[in-house]
Amino acid sequence: MTAAVPFAKAHGLGNDFILVEERHCPRDASAWARRLCDRHLGIGGDGVLAYRLKAEAGAVGMRLINADGSEAEISGNGVRCLAALAVRKAWMRPRHVVDTAAGPRDVEVEALGGSRFRVATDLGAPILESRAIPVALEPPAPSVVDYPLQAAGRGLSVTATSLGNPHCAVFLEAVPDDALIATLGPVLESHPFFPRKTNVEFVSVTGPQDLRVRFWERGVGPTSASGTGAASAAVAAILKDLTGRQVRVRCDGGTLVVEWPEGGRVRQVGDVEVVFEGVWLSA
Numbered sequence: 001m002t003a004a005v006p007f008a009k010a011h012g013l014g015n016d017f018i019l020v021e022e023r024h025c026p027r028d029a030s031a032w033a034r035r036l037c038d039r040h041l042g043i044g045g046d047g048v049l050a051y052r053l054k055a056e057a058g059a060v061g062m063r064l065i066n067a068d069g070s071e072a073e074i075s076g077n078g079v080r081c082l083a084a085l086a087v088r089k090a091w092m093r094p095r096h097v098v099d100t101a102a103g104p105r106d107v108e109v110e111a112l113g114g115s116r117f118r119v120a121t122d123l124g125a126p127i128l129e130s131r132a133i134p135v136a137l138e139p140p141a142p143s144v145v146d147y148p149l150q151a152a153g154r155g156l157s158v159t160a161t162s163l164g165n166p167h168c169a170v171f172l173e174a175v176p177d178d179a180l181i182a183t184l185g186p187v188l189e190s191h192p193f194f195p196r197k198t199n200v201e202f203v204s205v206t207g208p209q210d211l212r213v214r215f216w217e218r219g220v221g222p223t224s225a226s227g228t229g230a231a232s233a234a235v236a237a238i239l240k241d242l243t244g245r246q247v248r249v250r251c252d253g254g255t256l257v258v259e260w261p262e263g264g265r266v267r268q269v270g271d272v273e274v275v276f277e278g279v280w281l282s283a
Contacts, residue, residue: 058097
């Protein structure tokens, strides 16, 4: 790895990422990513996206390293950020594929002017079976809806799903404040029920096609938005028959639109912005 590393910074509704070509990423990238993501000592971000171009295949690959140095399978906002950068740089056509550790995801990028883009993503069919999510449930079940858990001295009902990464939705009457998220988020993230840990969505139903969701992300903490989290919250609400199959998910940072046709794949549309490029000088 050279000392000077070119990078781009992008965000999806405030969920921000540092995008670096994979050849600049060290083999053991945990400490390196933590430094880059540090908001005082580094560039600042919720994660690092180490990307590789696959021009002959019409695809760009990504490896996601969280702010705590752990690796994750996929990020919906990260996929959209990388797709937007690939189109902005003319590496890819508006319709292309982003390869993730959870599998390929088809994207379609629309330029909105300046450095803003709207990206539609095929996030695939949601994973509902308990063993595949995974959760520690015996015997295994075809879905995990309103399962009772104890967390931080409270009894909760959780609905678990996966979009290539594990998620846990908690439905609340009122939108939770920061203190409640800080109390429940880390406990649920590391709960023994989730052998690979989990992302957490705090969901309030605000209409037949509307959700208000706040997030605690595995390996990151509170975030202003989450792409797969918003999609998983919508899937959970649909499973519970609380909304229709097209849902507006309002996050702290903005709105994502999620559609899950019966028996089909999850499609998500949301905006991203490529905010700046630079060179990381520290070794």
